[in-house]
Amino acid sequence: MKSLLSKISHSLFHHLTWKGYWEPLVQRFKPAWRDGLFRAQITSATYLNPNTLQILLSPEKKWPVHLAGQHVSLTLEINGRLTTRVFTIASGASTRALENELRLIIRIKEQGALTPHLPTLSPGQWVNISPPMGRFALREDKDILMIAGGSGITPFIAMLEDYTSKHAAKHSSNDCNEHHSSQASMKPNIHLLYYAKQGEHLLIDELSNISSKLPNFAFRLLTKANDGDVERYLPEFNSYEWMVCGPLSLYGPVSKNALANNISLESEHFTALLPTVFDSSEEEQTFLIQHDDKVLHVNNQQSLLTQLQQANVSVNYGCGMGICHQCQCVKKQGIVRDMRTGELSDNAEELIQLCVSQAITNLELQS
Numbered sequence: 095m096k097s098l099l100s101k102i103s104h105s106l107f108h109h110l111t112w113k114g115y116w117e118p119l120v121q122r123f124k125p126a127w128r129d130g131l132f133r134a135q136i137t138s139a140t141y142l143n144p145n146t147l148q149i150l151l152s153p154e155k156k157w158p159v160h161l162a163g164q165h166v167s168l169t170l171e172i173n174g175r176l177t178t179r180v181f182t183i184a185s186g187a188s189t190r191a192l193e194n195e196l197r198l199i200i201r202i203k204e205q206g207a208l209t210p211h212l213p214t215l216s217p218g219q220w221v222n223i224s225p226p227m228g229r230f231a232l233r234e235d236k237d238i239l240m241i242a243g244g245s246g247i248t249p250f251i252a253m254l255e256d257y258t259s260k261h262a263a264k265h266s267s268n269d270c271n272e273h274h275s276s277q278a279s280m281k282p283n284i285h286l287l288y289y290a291k292q293g294e295h296l297l298i299d300e301l302s303n304i305s306s307k308l309p310n311f312a313f314r315l316l317t318k319a320n321d322g323d324v325e326r327y328l329p330e331f332n333s334y335e336w337m338v339c340g341p342l343s344l345y346g347p348v349s350k351n352a353l354a355n356n357i358s359l360e361s362e363h364f365t366a367l368l369p370t371v372f373d374s375s376e377e378e379q380t381f382l383i384q385h386d387d388k389v390l391h392v393n394n395q396q397s398l399l400t401q402l403q404q405a406n407v408s409v410n411y412g413c414g415m416g417i418c419h420q421c422q423c424v425k426k427q428g429i430v431r432d433m434r435t436g437e438l439s440d441n442a443e444e445l446i447q448l449c450v451s452q453a454i455t456n457l458e459l460q461s
């Protein structure tokens with residue numbers, strides 16, 4: 095029934111869904127209400143350093159519980175147009191439960207489509223967010239080496255926040271218990287190697303605070319200029335599982351070492367920019383697409399959903415016509431064409447719908 099109403103709405107009123115038709119009306123009572131998205135209210139937007147903004151926002155109650163390490167898309171209306179970018183949530187589910195607050199820590203890019211507008215957000219303003227997404231999560235049964243570069247500290251601070259809230263109290267009560275083995279309370283070990291430029295490490299006070307509460311957690315603040323490459327520190331953690339979040343220049347050597355030593359590696363990395371020169375003609379062309387761990391070829395004639403299905407890649411989907419949003423995934427890099435409007439995306443990270451998107455350049459996608 096819902097989909098029938100949406101089809102009628104699409105053809106008669108040029109709205110993608112029936113609910114979308116009522117958006118302007120509902121927005122009179124619920125600012126920023128949009129079909130398919132959640133609302134969140136800005137609590138504060140403050141600079142952590144000249145290029146990095148911390149945004150606290152309070153999601154509406156029905157926003158799902160997230161897992162520390164997941165990301166979310168943030169949508170703002172800028173000059174009458176909706177602009178969406180994806181950011182890691184830099185706070186844990188424990189803070190959401192206590193204070194109903196999410197934190198985003200965002201590097202402002204001067205030429206960016208969305209980030210230069212973020213400093214103007216004011217307390218009380220409503221924005222839209224997606225449900226939490228992603229599978230980058232902390233395992234608690236293994237010794238873990240976290241490797242962060244720059245703003246790649248954000249998923250780790252969320253994981254450490256939740257880990258501390260779960261285990262710090264237990265640890266201090268264990269300290270008082272003479273019968274408890276101190277070794278047992280110290281497991282698993284978590285070690286963080288955090289690379290940034292001199293003076294640009296973020297959240298140092300929070301990391302110190304966590305390490306004072308958790309004796310099994312330690313961190314090192316490193317700069318490439320003073321401390322050298324990450325490879326010199328990796329061998330001492332060969333018995334740990336590794337997690338890395340940062341630029342390709344950090345991910346590259348870490349993944350090479352993990353492979354060489356048969357070490358389990360979880361990663362979130364920002365890849366180098368693909369060339370922004372592209373041919374938007376409709377002549378058939380083939381591109382490479384990285385979807386999670388798989389690499390395959392796609393053309394610019396069929397939708398990404400069709401081609402992923404033909405390649406037996408498991409993807410969620412529903413209506414197949416851009417209405418239900420079930421095929422939504424994160425485009426990390428690359429340019430796609432919206433098959434409904436012909437509109438081209440930019441090269442940045444954003445949410446796309448696979449069933450109505452065609453590749454225009456090589457792409458990196460994350461489900």
Ligand code: FES
Binds near residue numbers: 420421448
């Ligand atoms: S929007 Fe429904 S499957 Fe793509």
